[in-house]
Amino acid sequence: MLDKTDLLILEELSMNSRITMKELGEKVHLTAPAASARVAKLEDSGIIEGYTININQEKLGFHIHAFITIITQNTYHQPYLSFVKTQVEYIINNYKISGDGCYILECKFPSNELMNQFLEELNEHANYKLSIIINK
Amino acid sequence: MLDKTDLLILEELSMNSRITMKELGEKVHLTAPAASARVAKLEDSGIIEGYTININQEKLGFHIHAFITIITQNTYHQPYLSFVKTQVEYIINNYKISGDGCYILECKFPSNELMNQFLEELNEHANYKLSIIINK
DNA sequence: TTAACTCCTTTCATAAATAAAGTAAAACCG
DNA sequence: CGGTTTTACTTTATTTATGAAAGGAGTTAA
Incomplete structure (x- = not known):
């Protein structure tokens, strides 16, 4: 199941999905590989459906x-x-x-x-x- | 103003905003630094408002x-x-x-x-x- | 107690991003 | 028209990030 760190990761990626794993890790108090592994899990579980941009129409x-x-x-x-x-x-x-x-x-x-x-x-x-x- | 390549870039980033500049470049027939420069321009002009994720609610x-x-x-x-x-x-x-x-x-x-x-x-x-x- | 699992860190090789320099074509202008 | 500037790109080299591998600490369950 999801813990507080996962929700923080989702929030950070919602605000900037091109953040580096190093920076993301710093924000949620993890190392880059740990953050990266969390993100991979969120992708595999289907919670993260994809990465996209907001376009000013x-x-x-x-x-x-x-x-x-x-x-x-x-x-x-x-x-x-x-x-x-x-x-x-x-x-x-x-x-x-x-x-x-x-x-x-x-x-x-x-x-x-x-x-x-x-x-x-x-x-x-x-x-x-x-x-x-x-x-x- | 925007040309065909810019629109292609927006389309690619809409589908996957975490694509590498190298890959993005390949898709639109540019080198990585050229693609990166185009993206930076789209950001500066405000056309790309931000990078985000789709979450499965x-x-x-x-x-x-x-x-x-x-x-x-x-x-x-x-x-x-x-x-x-x-x-x-x-x-x-x-x-x-x-x-x-x-x-x-x-x-x-x-x-x-x-x-x-x-x-x-x-x-x-x-x-x-x-x-x-x-x-x- | 021990084995298996999860989740993390550290280290290191590889890959990507970025800065700098150089080039060619197009636009600008006296 | 010739010369200059600008724009958009490539190539190269450096910095930075990623991702794989190994190992350790804490948890769970036999």
């Missing part, structure tokens, strides 16, 4: 960040799901949900124009409610 | 992942925002939105019991609509 030209709640009229979701697959450049996440709607789409768009185009195409397959993110 | 005991749409009755949001600050262990993100509601809370809970407790406290400050994530 605004600076890449995606000025709009939105959640779209999807309500499919009929029980057959395939047309909607197929559509989603064609729009990977705008879609951050597609969550299947229970509650108010069938899916929640997390999206990014460079402009209102392209978002509008997306929504029009989306509307061929499902109804939706749009929530634009103002702040995080 | 399920394996850490957070079996419930939910979106909660917040509708504050009055215009004064402070009680809600103060409450959110006390609940960091359950809250992944708090998005201020325009649309159907005032905020969208992304949360994780270990059990229905603790989620219920959270929702009861939340209800002292705001109304909400709950969406449980079934699948991503």
